[in-house]
């Protein structure tokens with residue numbers, strides 16, 4: 001049975017950048033599942049699977065269609081229990097919700113705004129128009145103003161990661177000795193930045209940068225299959 005992942009892309013379908021879609025790519029790779037990637041531009045998202053939802057990732061597995069990266073991970077865990085676990089049990093699911101909330105509020109808010117113009121530059125003209133209009137309405141400012149204001153936040157970014165850094169002093173992954181979905185939640189955010197922008201967020205010897213490097217190497221270098229922005 002074919003598994004299809006509907007994934008956000010810009011002009012270059014070979015450079016997927018969505019943080020949430022990357023969580024699903026890593027979840028599928030973790031489970032060792034073959035899948036086809038179906039590229040979707042911003043303006044195509046509402047049409048996916050007969051208007052299934054408002055966002056991607058969307059996954060079709062046989063008759064099942066699921067959206068939301070966390071729900072997809074839960075589905076994969078239930079549907080493929082004999083493959084490597086993404087959560088290591090109920091406690092892992094609950095703790096991953098914390099990691100998702102922490103990542104959205106502490107990482108996405110810091111780097112997301114900074115990436116807006118880089119993302120805009122990666123899109124086709126009709127998607128650029130949608131992206132500018134929707135994001136400027138969301139932020140109440142021009143893309144240029146949001147990016148400019150993000151410079152200070154990026155300078156303070158490394159300090160925000162101290163809880164992650166302290167934890168990585170004890171264990172190589174958020175999941176412990178090996179990665180779990182929680183790692184892919186945080187990975188998605190850093191991969192978003194890596195694919196969209198050449199701006200250096202962390203010093204190379206930062207334990208968080210080293211953890212990210214280990215994540216890029218996972219599953220045959222799935223994350224490295226897309227080169228960093230130059």
Ligand SMILES: N[C@@H](CCC(=O)N[C@@H](CS)C(=O)NCC(=O)O)C(=O)O
Pocket residue numbers: 008018019020021042045054055056057067068069070
């Ligand atoms: N909670 C969702 C968020 C998904 C999401 O925000 N996806 C973005 C792409 S990164 C999207 O589809 N945006 C459509 C739009 O902005 O119109 C998940 O984890 O999958």
